[in-house]
Amino acid sequence: MPTTIQRGSQFELDPGKPVRRHPVTEEVIQPLHTISLLVRNKPGVLVRVSLVFSRRGYNIESLVVSPALSAPGASEISGDFSRMTITCSGDPDTLEQIIKQLEKLIDVVHAIDHTGQSVIESELALIKVTIALKERTEILQIAEHYRAKVVDYGSESMILRVEGETDKIDAVIALLKPFHIAELVRSGKILMVRGSLTT
Amino acid sequence: MRCLEREGVELLFGYSGGAAMPIFDALVDSTVKLVLVRHEQGATHMADGYARATGKPGVVLVTSGPGATNCVTGLLTALMDSVPMVVLTGQTITSMLGKDAFQEADVTGITYPVVKHSYLVKNAADIPRVMKEAFYLARTGRPGPVLVDLPKDITQGPCTAPMVDEPISLPGYHVPGRADPELVKKAAAYLAKSRKPVLYIGHGAVISDAGPAIMQLAEKLQAPIVNTLLGKGACPEDHALHQGMLGMHGTAYANKTVANCDLIFAIGARWDDRITGKLSEFCKDAIKLHIDIDVAEFGKVLRPDVCLAGDARLVVEDLLPLVKKCDSADWLKEIGTWRKQYPLKYPKKGGLRAQYVLDRLDKLGGRDCIITTDVGQHQMWAAQFCRTTKNRHWLSSGGAGTMGFGFPAAIGAAYASPGKKVWAICGDGGFQMTLAELATAFLSKLPVKVLIINNSYLGMIRQWQELFFDNRISGADLEGNPDFVKLAQAYGVKAWRVKRAGDVDKVLKAAMAYDQGPCVVEAEVVKEDNVFPMIPAGAAVKDMIIEKPKHRMEKPQGST
Numbered sequence: 001m002p003t004t005i006q007r008g009s010q011f012e013l014d015p016g017k018p019v020r021r022h023p024v025t026e027e028v029i030q031p032l033h034t035i036s037l038l039v040r041n042k043p044g045v046l047v048r049v050s051l052v053f054s055r056r057g058y059n060i061e062s063l064v065v066s067p068a069l070s071a072p073g074a075s076e077i078s079g080d081f082s083r084m085t086i087t088c089s090g091d092p093d094t095l096e097q098i099i100k101q102l103e104k105l106i107d108v109v110h111a112i113d114h115t116g117q118s119v120i121e122s123e124l125a126l127i128k129v130t131i132a133l134k135e136r137t138e139i140l141q142i143a144e145h146y147r148a149k150v151v152d153y154g155s156e157s158m159i160l161r162v163e164g165e166t167d168k169i170d171a172v173i174a175l176l177k178p179f180h181i182a183e184l185v186r187s188g189k190i191l192m193v194r195g196s197l198t199t
Numbered sequence: 200m201r202c203l204e205r206e207g208v209e210l211l212f213g214y215s216g217g218a219a220m221p222i223f224d225a226l227v228d229s230t231v232k233l234v235l236v237r238h239e240q241g242a243t244h245m246a247d248g249y250a251r252a253t254g255k256p257g258v259v260l261v262t263s264g265p266g267a268t269n270c271v272t273g274l275l276t277a278l279m280d281s282v283p284m285v286v287l288t289g290q291t292i293t294s295m296l297g298k299d300a301f302q303e304a305d306v307t308g309i310t311y312p313v314v315k316h317s318y319l320v321k322n323a324a325d326i327p328r329v330m331k332e333a334f335y336l337a338r339t340g341r342p343g344p345v346l347v348d349l350p351k352d353i354t355q356g357p358c359t360a361p362m363v364d365e366p367i368s369l370p371g372y373h374v375p376g377r378a379d380p381e382l383v384k385k386a387a388a389y390l391a392k393s394r395k396p397v398l399y400i401g402h403g404a405v406i407s408d409a410g411p412a413i414m415q416l417a418e419k420l421q422a423p424i425v426n427t428l429l430g431k432g433a434c435p436e437d438h439a440l441h442q443g444m445l446g447m448h449g450t451a452y453a454n455k456t457v458a459n460c461d462l463i464f465a466i467g468a469r470w471d472d473r474i475t476g477k478l479s480e481f482c483k484d485a486i487k488l489h490i491d492i493d494v495a496e497f498g499k500v501l502r503p504d505v506c507l508a509g510d511a512r513l514v515v516e517d518l519l520p521l522v523k524k525c526d527s528a529d530w531l532k533e534i535g536t537w538r539k540q541y542p543l544k545y546p547k548k549g550g551l552r553a554q555y556v557l558d559r560l561d562k563l564g565g566r567d568c569i570i571t572t573d574v575g576q577h578q579m580w581a582a583q584f585c586r587t588t589k590n591r592h593w594l595s596s597g598g599a600g601t602m603g604f605g606f607p608a609a610i611g612a613a614y615a616s617p618g619k620k621v622w623a624i625c626g627d628g629g630f631q632m633t634l635a636e637l638a639t640a641f642l643s644k645l646p647v648k649v650l651i652i653n654n655s656y657l658g659m660i661r662q663w664q665e666l667f668f669d670n671r672i673s674g675a676d677l678e679g680n681p682d683f684v685k686l687a688q689a690y691g692v693k694a695w696r697v698k699r700a701g702d703v704d705k706v707l708k709a710a711m712a713y714d715q716g717p718c719v720v721e722a723e724v725v726k727e728d729n730v731f732p733m734i735p736a737g738a739a740v741k742d743m744i745i746e747k748p749k750h751r752m753e754k755p756q757g758s759t
Contacts, residue, residue: 040371043319044307051311093498100495106316106336109371 032061032166033095034121034191036199037084037102038068038109045107049084052101056094061087062123062188081109085190087166112198114191119199121191125169126151127160127176128183135179146172157182202330203231205362208258210234210614211287212242212249216262217302219289221354223260234614234643237635239266241607243273244633247282248611251594252569254406256283256337257611263289264302267309267348272601274313274344279598280429281402283342285333292352293321306348315343323353324360331363340374341493342406375492378507378514386464386488386505387521393462393486395530396422399445399474402429402597403467403492409512410434410590413466416515421527423534425453427468428582431593436586437566442534443543443586446474448579451541451732451745456534458740462486467511470500471598472736472757480739490514541732541745543583550725551700553577553652557584559703560622560650564711568620568648569612571595573605573629576658579730581624603632606649610636613645620646620711627653627680637690637717644716651683651721654728662729667754687719694719 039045046065053060064085070078088095095113102111127148129139139158143150148162162172166189173184193199203211210232215223226233236242239261246257261267267288277284291300307319316336318329326349333345390396398417404410404426410433417424417440424434425445436443442453457463463482467490468474475481478501489496489503490511497506507514545554557565557580565585571594572578578595587593594612596604609623630651640647660675687694693713697706697720710720733744737757 044311044317047308047311055312097495097499100497100499104493104495106369106372 031115032087032089033113033115034119034189035086035088035099035102035111035113036191037086037111039082039084040107040109041067041080041082042107045082045105046084048105048107049086049102052098052105053086053088056098058088058090058094058098061089062186063087064188064190066190085188087189110198114193114199117197118194119191120194121165121189122163123166123169123189124161124163124187125172126183126185127162127173127181128152128157129160129176130157130180130182139176139179142172142175148172201229201362202327203258204229206330206334207255210249211258211260212236212245212611213260214239214242214262214266216264216266216289218263218291218351219260219266219287219349219354221351222287222289222349225354233260234610234639236607236639238633239269240272240603241610241633241636241639243270243284243286244276244601244604244607245611245614245636245639246284246286247273247277247280247604248571248594248608249615250277250282250284250342250611251280251608252591252612252615254283254338254408254591255615256285256334256342259284259286261286261288262302263291263306264304266302267306268304271310271313272599274310274346276596276599276601276604277344278313278315280596281342281406282344283337284344285337286344286346288346288348289354290319290348290350293350294352296350307346310346313344314346315341317346317348319348320350320353323356323358326353326358327360327363332367332369335367336369336372340372341403375494375508376510376513377517378490378509380517382505382507383514383517384521386507387518389462389486389488389505390420390464390518390522390525393422394526395459395461396420396525396527397456397460397463398422398424399457399463399465399468400424400426400430400433401466401468402427403490403511404430404433405467405590407467407492407510407512408590409466409510409515412512412515412519414438415519416522419519420522420525421531422464422525423456423531425449425456427471427474427597428578428595429593429597430468431582431587431595432590433467435588437588440531442538444582446471447476447734447736448583448730448732450543450583451743452534452537454732454734454740454743455537455541457482459533460485462488464488464490465503466490466515467492469496472500475500476734476742476757477737477739480741545728551698551703551722552728553580553654553722553724554584554728555700556650556652556697556703556707556722556724557581557624560624560707561585563704563707564620565622568592568622569594569609569616571605571609571612571621571623573623573625574600574602575626575629576654576662576728576730577624577626577652579659580652585624602626602629604629606630606647607633607636607639609647609649610640610643610645613640613647614643620648623647623649625649625651626658627651627655627683628657628677630683631680634686637687637692637719640717641691646714647717648710648713649687649717649719650710651719652724653680653683653721654724654726655680656726658728659730661727665727665729666733666748666752667735669751683719683721692717692719694721696721696723698723 152159250257
């Protein structure tokens with residue numbers, strides 16, 4: 001339970017980070033923040049959490065919910081708790097307020113912003129590309145370079161499965177853009193802090 | 200029902216309906232008394248008034264669908280002002296949930312943003328645990344409303360689950376108690392350096408009963424006190440160090456004190472926009488200290504120099520031994536000059552003034568009564584002229600600004616405080632929103648005295664339109680008001696009308712002495728009067744208007 005407030009430092013942006021652009025529209029994107037929550041697995045928790053964002057006009061970029069260990073330090077999954085990993089963009093002050101409002105929810109055990117921490121992050125994407133005969137080799141080259149797996153190979157389309165950090169997936173999508181991407185499904189980012197810190 | 204009895208609930212405010220029938224049936228055999236209201240909104244405000252007057256959670260019982268949706272305004276009112284309340288709503292049977300059954304509404308869904316927490320009970324065996332948690336959540340930490348949605352099949356069936364005795368397990372809920380001692384020391388160090396301190400007292404001080412500790416602190420430091428609208432009563436407003444209410448319609452000397460201080464110490468207050476006005480100008484160079492039980496308040500509006508997370512009373516008590524007298528003699532003298540220079544005043548001529556009626560009410564024993572208000576001009580005048588000297592004797596809807604709050608809240612307060620007189624100060628607009636509860640008050644012979652300040656306008660709206668919108672009156676004229684005296688009499692309630700200043704004392708004394716149940720005093724006051732001082736929304740404290748300006752004013756920048 002926080003009894004002191006650190007003045008903004010934990011939410012300050014890394015000045016060295018380059019500007020992020022949307023892989024397709026190339027618009028500048030606000031730096032992304034990833035928040036992980038440990039919540040009680042109760043009906044309505046997701047609504048309560050998303051209301052904290054929507055009330056302030058904040059958009060959630062991605063959200064992953066999964067079963068969590070039953071208590072910190074426990075090894076079994078009892079179904080009492082869930083993990084939420086939320087990626088969103090926005091200014092640090094509002095984000096700080098959002099985290100506090102999330103912490104305030106009765107069913108939220110903790111909410112942590114991992115911006116600037118040393119973390120392992122991962123995301124999965126399925127990309128369906130419509131292919132013309134002469135484009136096949138080039139697409140397969142991209143797939144091989146990024147270790148994307150071709151999980152479906154038809155005469156008119158193929159599906160690539162690619163796993164990795166969000167930036168890597170953005171890059172694959174950007175490279176496939178000149179071809180025709182028919183469908184795109186991303187799992188959303190999951191993340192875990194290295195070492196002894198809590199996620 | 201046994202769960203309610205275990206929580207020490209003596210009465211609940213309710214309105215019956217199909218889906219809540221099993222609970223109403225159980226009431227017949229219970230020690231819990233039912234107050235049957237005339238509209239569910241009234242029930243929530245009564246429970247709210249009961250809770251504000253006692254600190255104990257007020258309990259509401261209503262049915263599904265419209266019964267529950269009529270409670271939404273009351274929930275918002277309670278949430279914004281941190282009032283402990285438990286609202287039980289009937290619901291359609293679990294197998295029909297989500298199938299558009301008769302009088303079905305997604306009540307937990309509708310109310311998520313206006314509750315501290317809520318439950319939809321889907322298993323009868325959960326009832327004891329849920330009820331225990333609901334009361335615990337409502338009254339601890341920063342209090343607030345908790346809603347429990349109870350499907351009819353759950354309340355109908357026998358609940359064989361034992362009462363819960365083990366401690367409540369809520370791993371995501373923490374209640375701060377005492378603040379970090381290092382930070383308390385830091386706050387004391389800042390106070391020691393201050394020459395122009397001011398204590399800014401909010402509702403948190405009322406809730407935690409921090410008043411006596413704050414008075415000790417103020418006297419030890421020799422620091423002036425100001426309070427918010429909801430902070431009224433924590434510290435006696437007639438004390439020499441007390442400068443009254445600050446903010447948009449606060450006293451000029453309270454606002455000058457705040458504008459010129461070198462340290463402002465918020466105790467259970469949240470730097471609301473009614474207080475700060477233009478934020479970039481607010482106490483620009485002053486040190487800011489902040490006690491709050493809700494850590495989400497720290498840094499929400501501005502960044503204080505020290506944030507003390509904890510219960511206001513405990514933190515002030517911990518701080519007391521660490522402070523000594525400030526070198527504030529010059530500062531108090533300066534404030535004294537402002538008091539003389541800018542006293543609260545109003546024109547004595549030109550018809551009956553609301554300010555005069557309220558001033559007289561204060562002088563004729565109003566200070567010993569519990570006072571509730573609606574929202575608008577009368578609320579601000581009451582806040583200015585009715586000095587509050589006792590904790591939990593001033594009940595007003597602050598954050599939500601709910602019209603129609605005053606009268607039902609007074610009924611709740613009267614139930615909570617037998618033997619005390621309760622005055623509901625209402626406007627003609629607000630009173631008409633919940634006046635059906637005259638029947639509730641009459642049936643119980645409650646000593647609720649309603650003072651209707653009738654100017655036949657939504658006066659605060661009219662004031663803004665006059666000052667900022669070229670006097671283009673729109674949607675503010677309440678033409679068609681009923682004869683309030685005849686209306687009260689239709690409910691069997693004693694009523695007086697007063698039109699002349701000379702009659703005010705006589706009527707107020709008669710109402711004060713009336714002990715046969717509720718009564719109504721209608722004061723027909725000057726139609727077009729304005730509340731001053733005023734800091735236009737979004738303006739700086741230094742831009743305060745002390746009397747009616749001669750020139751046309753810009754539309755205010757702030758929200759409302």
